[in-house]
Amino acid sequence: MLLRLPVSVTEAQQYLAEGAVPVGGATLVWATWQRDGFPEQAMSLRHVPEANVLGPRSLGAAVVLERIDDRVPRVLRDAAASVGTGAVRRAATVGGNLVGSALRCLLPAALVLDARATVLEPDGVRETDLTEVLAKRHLLLGLHWREPLASAHCKQPGEAGGRPPLVVATAVHEEHEEREGHTASRRLRVAVRDGYGVLTGSVPYSTGTADNTDNADGTGSTGTEQLLRTLRHSAFHTLSPAAWEEVRRQVTGVLASAG
Ligand SMILES: Cc1cc2nc3c(=O)[nH]c(=O)nc-3n(C[C@H](O)[C@H](O)[C@H](O)COP(=O)(O)OP(=O)(O)OC[C@H]3O[C@@H](n4cnc5c(N)ncnc54)[C@H](O)[C@@H]3O)c2cc1C
Known part of the structure; x- marks a missing residue:
């Protein structure tokens, strides 16, 4: 398996078009790959700046759950802190949790923030809602929302x-x-x-x-x-x-x- 580490959205788009499969911390996908076989190419967004934002109105998909702190609204911070164990939170990412996990502990928090999703498709970046991201398993770049009271x-x-x-x-x-x-x-x-x-x-x-x-x-x-x-x-x-x-x-x- 070739692990792609794009440093820009344009580069990520190119790898996506080549069929690279998104990977976050591999806390879920590793066991599946060992069982069913590894893909030819995987792609981590950990060096793409847009996937690493962390602020009061946005959160990147490559952000590791453990990094989510009081820069984001409380609901999202507490949701991230509630996921699994410390070891899981040190590796698992926002994208992996929302798109890849069955439990999706971040989802209720993202829904009450009325968060919009930025997704990357082979023909470019676009904005959509979480329901579509989950149904179609888009490549998630990040979330953004209006700051709550x-x-x-x-x-x-x-x-x-x-x-x-x-x-x-x-x-x-x-x-x-x-x-x-x-x-x-x-x-x-x-x-x-x-x-x-x-x-x-x-x-x-x-x-x-x-x-x-x-x-x-x-x-x-x-x-x-x-x-x-x-x-x-x-x-x-x-x-x-x-x-x-x-x-x-x-x-x-x-x-x-x-x-
Ligand atoms: C012991 C244990 C306890 C856990 N407890 C909880 C819990 O309490 N609550 C909870 O919600 N979850 C729990 N989980 C699941 C955990 O949240 C996931 O392991 C984690 O979120 C997956 O993140 P990851 O970055 O490692 O994803 P990976 O394993 O890398 O990927 C998982 C899937 O998501 C896809 N993916 C990854 N990034 C993106 C992206 N940016 N866009 C689109 N698709 C993407 C991958 O292609 C893959 O299909 C637990 C897991 C373990 C192992």
Whole structure:
């Protein structure tokens, strides 16, 4: 196997056109290759600058999970820290986790950030959404998003070989949207990994409406209950009461932080 190490997107594009298979830290793919045979060419993006960005609004696909720190929103940082063991996090990459792993612990965080994906195709770079990246297994160069006002993440402890542990991720973004005569100024997004599936829901809210100003978080307890009810009846009606309690706890906290 020839390991390609391009130093630019143009070079990576050339290797992709030649059939090079993307590789991150090889924490998953190595065993598969040993079992099924190695590809002729593999390509790591570790020297491509666009795949190594790490900041408040972007994250490169070649970034190793262990490097993800407080430059990115909390939800993504905590999600990266929750993956596997220290040894896995020292080698595994963002691209390998999102595109290559079955668990995809980074996915709920990326979804609540409403992240867009930059992908490389044989005919060039383009932007798309995460659903398409996962369905078509595009070569991911990186993610970018709008900085949230607040975000949170939690992963429940799991048993080795058991059902994947519950993951809840939330984020609040500033947003201006006209709806039925009211202007919603924020949007709360929630994603829950329940088993191997990920449920997502979002709801707009305003911080200044009359019945919504009785709490420090700006939504008021009435407002928070209404948002929770809307979410429960729309996207999250299949969640168990215990999982929903976790969502409720986190939503209440993130709305208070977004204050
Ligand atoms: C002991 C152990 C525990 C783990 N626990 C967790 C966990 O708790 N949560 C969790 O989410 N995951 C877990 N994982 C999976 C872990 O996240 C993956 O091993 C890792 O993310 C794969 O990353 P990698 O960079 O090593 O990918 P690789 O093994 O290099 O590649 C995996 C696949 O992704 C593809 N790929 C790699 N980079 C890109 C890219 N930029 N664009 C498109 N495709 C790409 C490769 O072609 C390959 O098909 C665990 C793994 C191990 C071994």
